[in-house]
Amino acid sequence: MALFLSLLLIFMFPSCNADNPPSPGYYPSSTIGSIGFNQGFRNLWGPQHQNVDQGSLKIWLDTSSGSGFKSLNSYQSGYFGTAVKLQSGYTAGVITSFYLSNNEEYPGYHDEIDIEFLGTTPDKPYVLQTNVFIRGSGDGNIIGREMRFHLWFDPTQDFHNYAILWNPSEIIFFVDDVPIRRYPRKSDATFPLRPMWVYGSIWDASSWATEGGMYKADYRYQPFIGRYSNFKLGGCTSEGPSSCNPPSGSPSGSSGLSQQQYAAMEWVQRNYKVYDYCQDPKRDHNQIPEC
Structure with a gap:
């Protein structure tokens, strides 16, 4: 009887503590097949600081260069994911990233959707920064839409899956299939x-990456390494048919998330969100009307 009651309680109240988010109940990554790096990407810069082994990628930063990569195709919408393992130790000033952009097509007037891992000092956790730019980053009037998180695990110990879902109605950021942020299209x-x-890259952003630039990259600890695997590119390419259906992040196939997914996202934001641009009193809210 005791075993039966224990199992019943587990079923009724799924595990949720400060280390494990509640189950989102739906795993959009399972709907997209994995590809090797060379099947979907190419080196963009720093080729001597990139190594591909059995479809997985290692890029690194030292005093001579960092490295970046870019998808072979452009997309109108899609689910874009990769597993990342970050470097441990002193990584202040270093950014390891995975993001969407059209900055080469529209320099000074581009759009961008970012997942950025902000390097840190050994006594503090990594910060995962999500950000959205719309037509204007890089032109001297940068309007970021940052939301930052700590993670409920150590991202240097193993690979974890990170993803951006972008369709005409919303942007959703996922960590191990748990939605951590939803940015809806309000206008x-x-x-x-x-x-x-x-895109993805590793680069020196000492001027701002770690505690507003307080801690800089220290090349006594070089090379700084980012490891990527389990790439997923699923969606509508720019050259594809107009009949292509944009992906959904919810089990219903519609926009938004399920009730269970919203509960998981709220848990993450309640326990691990460390910055929200909409709640920053120093921001000019005339520039961010969606808040």
Whole structure:
């Protein structure tokens, strides 16, 4: 009887503590097949600082260069994911990233959807920064839409899956299939609609990456390494048919998330969100009307 009651309690109240988010109940990554790096990407810069082994990628930063990569195709919408393992130790000033952008197509006036891992000092956890730019980053009037998180695990110990889902109605950021942020399309002016490519990189952002630039990259600890595997590119390419259906992040196939997914996202934001641009009193809210 005791065993029966224990199992019943587990079923009724799924495990949820400060280390494990509640189950989202739906796993969009399972709907997209994995590909090797060379099947979907190419080196963009720093080729001597990139190594591909059995479909997985290692890029690194030292005093001579960092490295970046870019998808072979541009996309109008899609689910874009990769598993990442970050470097441990002193990584202040270093950014390891996975993101969507059209900055080469529209320099100074581009759109971008970011997942950025902000390096840190050994006594503090990594920060995962999500961000959305719409038509204007890089032109001297940067309007970021940052939401930052700590993670409920150590991202240096193993690979974890990170993903961006972008369709005409919303952007959803996932960590191990748990939604951590949803950015809905409230107006055309506050939502990226032009085709984008998928990028990743490791680079020195000492001026701002770690505690507002307080801690810089220290090349006594070089090389700084980012490891990527389990790439997923699923969606509508720019050259594809107009009949292509954009992906959904919910089990219903519609926009938004299921009740169980919303509960998981709320748990993450309640326990691990460390910054939200909409709640920053120093921001000019005339520039961010979606808040």
